[in-house]
Structures are given as C-alpha cells and as structure tokens.
Amino acid sequence: MKKTIAVLPGDGIGPEVTDAAVQVLQSIAMRYGHTFHLKHALIGGSAVDAHNNPLPDETIAACEASDAILLGAVGGSKWDQNPGHLRPEKGLLNIRKHFDLFANIRPLKAIPALLGSSPLKEEVAKEVDMVIVRELTSGLYFGEPKRRTEKAGVDTLVYTRDEIERIVDQAFEIARGRRGKVTSVDKANVLETSKLWREVVEERKAFYPDVEVEHMLVDSAAMKLITDPRAFDVMVTENMFGDILSDEASVITGSLGMLPSASVRSDGFGLYEPVHGSAPDIAGQNKANPSAAILSAAMMLRYSFGMHTEAAAIEEAVMSVLEDGYCTGDLSDAGKQVVSTERFVTKVVEELERE
Amino acid sequence: MKKTIAVLPGDGIGPEVTDAAVQVLQSIAMRYGHTFHLKHALIGGSAVDAHNNPLPDETIAACEASDAILLGAVGGSKWDQNPGHLRPEKGLLNIRKHFDLFANIRPLKAIPALLGSSPLKEEVAKEVDMVIVRELTSGLYFGEPKRRTEKAGVDTLVYTRDEIERIVDQAFEIARGRRGKVTSVDKANVLETSKLWREVVEERKAFYPDVEVEHMLVDSAAMKLITDPRAFDVMVTENMFGDILSDEASVITGSLGMLPSASVRSDGFGLYEPVHGSAPDIAGQNKANPSAAILSAAMMLRYSFGMHTEAAAIEEAVMSVLEDGYCTGDLSDAGKQVVSTERFVTKVVEELERE
Numbered sequence: 001m002k003k004t005i006a007v008l009p010g011d012g013i014g015p016e017v018t019d020a021a022v023q024v025l026q027s028i029a030m031r032y033g034h035t036f037h038l039k040h041a042l043i044g045g046s047a048v049d050a051h052n053n054p055l056p057d058e059t060i061a062a063c064e065a066s067d068a069i070l071l072g073a074v075g076g077s078k079w080d081q082n083p084g085h086l087r088p089e090k091g092l093l094n095i096r097k098h099f100d101l102f103a104n105i106r107p108l109k110a111i112p113a114l115l116g117s118s119p120l121k122e123e124v125a126k127e128v129d130m131v132i133v134r135e136l137t138s139g140l141y142f143g144e145p146k147r148r149t150e151k152a153g154v155d156t157l158v159y160t161r162d163e164i165e166r167i168v169d170q171a172f173e174i175a176r177g178r179r180g181k182v183t184s185v186d187k188a189n190v191l192e193t194s195k196l197w198r199e200v201v202e203e204r205k206a207f208y209p210d211v212e213v214e215h216m217l218v219d220s221a222a223m224k225l226i227t228d229p230r231a232f233d234v235m236v237t238e239n240m241f242g243d244i245l246s247d248e249a250s251v252i253t254g255s256l257g258m259l260p261s262a263s264v265r266s267d268g269f270g271l272y273e274p275v276h277g278s279a280p281d282i283a284g285q286n287k288a289n290p291s292a293a294i295l296s297a298a299m300m301l302r303y304s305f306g307m308h309t310e311a312a313a314i315e316e317a318v319m320s321v322l323e324d325g326y327c328t329g330d331l332s333d334a335g336k337q338v339v340s341t342e343r344f345v346t347k348v349v350e351e352l353e354r355e
Numbered sequence: 356m357k358k359t360i361a362v363l364p365g366d367g368i369g370p371e372v373t374d375a376a377v378q379v380l381q382s383i384a385m386r387y388g389h390t391f392h393l394k395h396a397l398i399g400g401s402a403v404d405a406h407n408n409p410l411p412d413e414t415i416a417a418c419e420a421s422d423a424i425l426l427g428a429v430g431g432s433k434w435d436q437n438p439g440h441l442r443p444e445k446g447l448l449n450i451r452k453h454f455d456l457f458a459n460i461r462p463l464k465a466i467p468a469l470l471g472s473s474p475l476k477e478e479v480a481k482e483v484d485m486v487i488v489r490e491l492t493s494g495l496y497f498g499e500p501k502r503r504t505e506k507a508g509v510d511t512l513v514y515t516r517d518e519i520e521r522i523v524d525q526a527f528e529i530a531r532g533r534r535g536k537v538t539s540v541d542k543a544n545v546l547e548t549s550k551l552w553r554e555v556v557e558e559r560k561a562f563y564p565d566v567e568v569e570h571m572l573v574d575s576a577a578m579k580l581i582t583d584p585r586a587f588d589v590m591v592t593e594n595m596f597g598d599i600l601s602d603e604a605s606v607i608t609g610s611l612g613m614l615p616s617a618s619v620r621s622d623g624f625g626l627y628e629p630v631h632g633s634a635p636d637i638a639g640q641n642k643a644n645p646s647a648a649i650l651s652a653a654m655m656l657r658y659s660f661g662m663h664t665e666a667a668a669i670e671e672a673v674m675s676v677l678e679d680g681y682c683t684g685d686l687s688d689a690g691k692q693v694v695s696t697e698r699f700v701t702k703v704v705e706e707l708e709r710e
C-alpha cells in the first residue's frame with residue numbers, strides 16, 4: 001500500500017519521539033512492501049514562533065493531503081503568557097475541530113514489568129486492560145456562549161443527540177472486539193446534558209445486544225478508577241469528564257510514557273499522538289521515552305490503514321525490548337537498563353527485523 | 356453554651372451514623388457543660404416517602420431555627436427512577452442553595468493504621484494531609500439555561516467574580532492555619548470561567564502574602580492526586596471539578612469511612628456530613644462506620660460553635676479507639692478487631708469520659 005502521513009512533531013520532546021516513530025514506520029514499510037510518504041508540518045508553539053499561528057494553513061493543507069496524522073506533543077512555558085489564540089494547545093483544539101476528530105481513544109493495559117512504577121499497589125493495578133473513549137469536539141470545550149466580562153465568565157455545555165450517538169456507537173463497536181462491556185460515565189443526577197447522554201446510551205444499546213452496559217456517575221468513576229480499575233473494559237464519556245478521567249487513568253499503571261492515543265472520525269481518518277506532554281525539561285537530550293509515539297504509529301496502522309499484522313508487530317517489538325530489560329529514564333524504577341531514545345528505537349527496529 | 360442542632364438522618368445508614376454522632380455530642384455536652392438542643396427532620400428519600408418532597412418546608416424551618424445542621428446521607432436505588440424533583444439528592448442540592456452554603460470543606464489525613472486499606476502504595480499515601488475546598492452553590496450545577504429538548508441538552512457554567520472571591524478567600528484563610536500553600540485548580544487553557552477564576556486568585560493573593568499559590572490544570576490535578584498527593588496542602592476549585600477531585604481524593608488513603616465534611620457560609624452557619632454515601636446494602640445492620648459522622652460533628656463544634664477543645668477531644672477519642680485495635684467492617688483489611696457500630700460508639704464515648 002501507498003499512504004501519505006502528515007508528521008507534526010510539535011514542541012519539546014515532540015520532534016525526538018516522532019522521529020523515532022518514523023524510523024519504525026520506515027522499517028515496517030521496507031519489510032511489508034508499503035510506501036509511506038511523509039509530509040512534515042508545524043503545530044503548536046513552534047508554529048506560533050514561525051507563523052504566529054498554532055495551526056498554520058500550510059499545516060491544515062498538509063493534513064488534508066494525507067491519509068492520517070502523526071503528532072508529537074505541543075506546549076511549553078515559553079508560550080504560557082501568550083493570548084489564547086497564540087497558545088500551543090489552541091493548535092490541538094483547532095485541528096480536532098477542523099477535521100471533526102470526535103472520538104478520542106486511549107487504550108490502557110498494565111505491563112507487568114512496569115508495575116513497580118505505579119503509585120497503586122501491584123494487586124490493584126495488575127491486569128488492568130481498558131479503553132477510554134472520550135468525545136472530543138463538543139461539550140464545554142466548544143459550546144457557545146463562551147465569554148468573559150469584567151464581572152463574570154460563562155461557558156456552555158451543549159450536546160446534541162447526534163453527537164452523543166456517534167461517540168456511543170464508537171464505544172459499543174470497540175467493546176464488541178473486547179470483553180463486551182461499556183461503562184458510560186455522566187452526571188445524570190445534576191446535568192441535563194447527562195440525562196440526554198444516558199437516554200441515548202439506553203437507546204443505542206438495543207443495537208448491541210451482545211454488549212453489557214452500565215451507567216456510572218463521574219464522581220464514582222473517579223473513585224473506582226483507583227480502587228478497582230480492573231472493573232472497566234470500555235469507558236465512554238463526554239469531553240470535559242474524559243479529559244479528567246483519562247488523565248487520571250493514565251497514571252494508574254505506572255506506564256504514562258508508554259500510552260498511545262487516537263483521535264478519529266468515522267471514515268478512518270485520524271490523528272495519533274502520545275498521551276504524555278511535551279516535557280520541555282528533557283527536550284533535546286535524547287532521553288525521552290519514544291514508546292508512546294511508536295505505539296501511536298501502530299494504532300494508526302491498525303485504525304486508519306487496516307494494517308493489523310504490521311501494528312501487532314510493532315507492539316510486540318516494543319514489549320520485547322522492555323522484556324529484554326531496556327528502558328528509558330522515566331521507567332528507571334523498574335530495575336532495568338536505562339538507554340537513550342535513539343538506542344531504544346534501534347532496539348525496537350532490530351526486534352522488528354528479527355521477527 | 357446552648358446550641359440548637361438540626362439533625363437530618365436521611366437514608367440508608369444515615370440514621371445509624373447520626374445517632375452515633377448524637378451520642379458523642381451528648382457526652383461532650385455533659386462533660387463540658389453545654390446544652391445541645393436537637394431538632395430531628397427529614398431529608399432525601401425518606402422525606403420523599405413521607406411528604407413527596409426531598410426537602411420539606413418543615414425541614415427548612417427546623418434548620419432555620421438551628422445553629423448548625425448535622426446530616427447523615429441521602430439516596431438509594433428505591434428512588435432512582437423518580438423524576439428529578441423527587442430524587443433524594445435534590446434535597447441536598449436545595450439545602451445547599453437555600454442556605455447559601457458555598458464552601459464545601461473536606462480535610463483528608465492519612466491514618467497510619469489504615470494505610471493497608473489504601474489502593475495506593477504505602478509510601479505514596481502516607482503522610483497525606485490536605486484540605487479540599489470546593490465551591491458548592493454555583494457553576495454547572497445551577498447555571499441557567501439548563502434544559503432539554505428532544506434533540507439536545509444544555510447546561511451552563513457561570514461564575515461571577517464575587518462567587519469566586521469568597522471561596523478563594525476561604526481557601527486562603529484555611530491555608531494560613533496550615534502549611535500556607537494553596538493549589539488553585541482550573542482549566543484556564545479552555546474555559547472562560549477558569550480564566551476569570553485564575554485572575555481572581557492572582558488578585559486575592561496580594562492580601563495573603565504569607566500564602567504560596569500555585570495554579571494547576573484539572574487534568575494534571577487528577578494525575579497528581581494519585582502520583583504525589585503529599586504535594587497538596589489546600590486545594591481550591593469550582594463545583595464540578597471539586598465533585599470529581601474530592602471523590603477521587605477520598606479513596607487515596609483507604610479511609611473513606613472516616614472522612615467528614617463541612618458545607619459552610621461566611622457567618623459560621625454550616626451543614627456537616629460524612630463524605631461516604633447512604634450504603635443501603637448495609638443499612639440497619641449495625642455495621643456502618645460511624646467515624647465520619649462523629650468527626651463531622653467535631654467539625655461542627657469547631658467551625659460553627661468555636662468549641663476547639665471539644666472538637667479536638669472527639670478527634671483524639673476516635674483515633675484512640677482505632678489505635679486500640681477496634682474498627683468497623685469496612686476497615687477489616689487493617690488487621691483489627693471488627694466491632695459493631697454501637698460498640699464502636701460506646702468505645703469512643705468511654706474514651707471521651709476517660710480523657
């Protein structure tokens with residue numbers, strides 16, 4: 001297959017980790033006879049520096065001419081005092097909205113070798129295996145009115161039935177390919193949008209008789225993610241709750257530096273990026289953990305290109321390198337040999353060539 | 356002193372645990388020469404059953420004629436299918452709003468004897484000692500418009516400068532009596548209300564030069580509560596974020612059954628209740644942990660009545676009973692002798708009489 005990939009390295013460690021992912025993609029291309037054409041473009045703080053715009057038109061054009069987007073990370077204190085429209089994260093919000101990437105998908109699986117880095121007791125965190133599906137283009141993030149006066153501020157939480165249906169369907173589909181359980185998280189005892197949300201989940205479940213559904217209030221979900229995370233298979237929720245709960249979930253297994261994410265729409269087009277941030281403090285030091293970016297590239301192969309074998313090969317290669325006892329500095333607790341970003345990638349590529 | 360206390364037992368284990376707290380209050384009254392006049396009234400599901408109203412007028416009148424309110428817990432699956440205005444929690448929302456109880460205060464302190472029940476590793480959870488201050492009468496919970504149509508739902512997040520100022524001041528005052536650090540949690544990179552919130556915190560901090568202030572995004576706070584909870588002294592945040600983060604925080608030390616809360620306004624009037632819920636599954640079985648209700652009564656003595664010695668005596672008595680090796684079933688992990696609710700209270704009262 002021939003595919004075009006827009007590569008948006010972004011800020012901080014973004015360039016290092018996307019470089020790593022690109023090396024892995026090239027190795028896959030060679031081995032499986034694909035051609036990946038790469039279009040590099042700017043986003044976030046580096047785009048603000050170059051073009052005074054966190055999502056320049058050229059970047060949008062590059063993405064529009066591509067089959068999928070691979071992103072590093074955006075942000076850094078350098079741009080923290082900028083006005084809203086010149087802040088790095090505005091690039092992220094805009095690209096999600098522009099491409100209608102309504103479904104943010106974050107798989108989370110405990111890696112036995114890394115449980116030592118988890119803040120949770122090993123018996124609580126072990127065997128966690130869940131996916132969080134977060135609505136990404138509506139709710140409090142985008143609802144109008146959204147404004148400030150001298151004396152008050154207002155944001156608006158709006159959801160339409162259609163917006164809820166498509167994200168809920170996405171969660172049901174994912175659950176079908178897994179353990180068949182969906183936990184829908186809302187605040188239906190307080191919010192009107194949550195009452196609608198719950199109603200839509202109840203309606204849609206008729207179309208997925210093979211999937212078990214439970215409703216959970218967001219405050220209970222925040223507790224249960226810590227006390228009993230294994231209870232979850234697929235969690236689906238609205239944008240703001242998803243922001244909070246997915247970040248909470250990202251630290252429970254101690255492997256934040258390993259977590260990939262996908263932000264997709266229904267036709268298979270999507271943006272793939274690590275869950276971790278731009279970590280400006282270690283940028284350019286050849287120290288960053290490239291695993292999350294590499295595993296994001298694997299998600300891209302699977303979801304956007306239908307390359308299941310290739311995706312699985314990447315995932316196995318990363319796990320093998322960890323099992324062989326190599327890791328980057330963020331996982332040094334795990335009692336392994338700490339290696340540089342580049343050396344870790346080389347190991348992954350060697351593993352791919354051996355398989 | 357003579358004080359009148361409105362006692363609202365509520366549902367599930369509410370009656371058992373408020374009874375326990377009342378026994379402790381009577382013991383304090385005897386010993387310190389106070390008179391506590393009690394006015395019992397209905398709230399929540401039991402009020403719906405009796406009066407078709409989760410917050411009957413008689414209950415409001417009883418509270419208005421009192422110096423403070425002691426509440427058990429509300430809710431239960433029996434009322435889960437009721438329309439919104441006949442649900443138990445509506446009683447809670449209404450009483451907060453009616454009495455303008457804008458500041459929800461939840462202290463959280465690791466108890467060494469109970470760390471075994473924590474889902475977190477002991478070295479992460481030990482020495483946690485923080486207070487969460489949550490705005491309770493504004494934001495998404497009460498903002499208008501708040502409505503449903505067939506095709507969409509809308510809730511409104513509004514904050515005025517005055518509403519933010521008073522809760523932020525409350526947090527600064529509390530921090531002054533502690534380690535002097537306030538972490539203000541918002542989502543200023545996305546929400547207009549959060550930008551105003553951050554601005555107000557920056558303005559108010561000029562009046563508290565002795566207090567250190569940091570701003571944290573809500574998603575980061577959800578992570579940090581798990582990875583490094585000791586980093587917090589006083590956390591202050593808006594209503595919806597506070598609902599999620601305070602419940603998340605409530606499970607990190609393994610002592611949910613021990614946690615009290617206060618919901619107060621500026622003149623000292625307040626409502627005191629356990630953080631835990633109504634636990635219908637164990638209601639009426641003499642099994643519930645009464646500690647949270649007892650410690651809520653202690654908070655009442657301190658905040659609403661200025662009885663600092665008496666409050667400290669209660670807190671010490673509860674800790675002594677735990678240290679002596681007694682606990683209720685919820686804490687059985689801790690390797691102690693499990694006793695009934697009544698027996699636990701008797702122990703606490705004996706301890707108070709011995710002191």
Ligand SMILES: CC(C)[C@H](C(=O)O)[C@@H](O)C(=O)O
Pocket residue numbers: 089092093243544545574
């Ligand atoms: C940077 C920020 C706007 C963004 C969000 O809140 O969605 C981030 O936290 C995320 O979760 O991708």
Ligand SMILES: CC(C)[C@H](C(=O)O)[C@@H](O)C(=O)O
Pocket residue numbers: 189190219444447448598
């Ligand atoms: C019962 C519910 C309405 C309430 C809230 O969300 O405020 C509860 O969760 C709480 O935190 O006291």
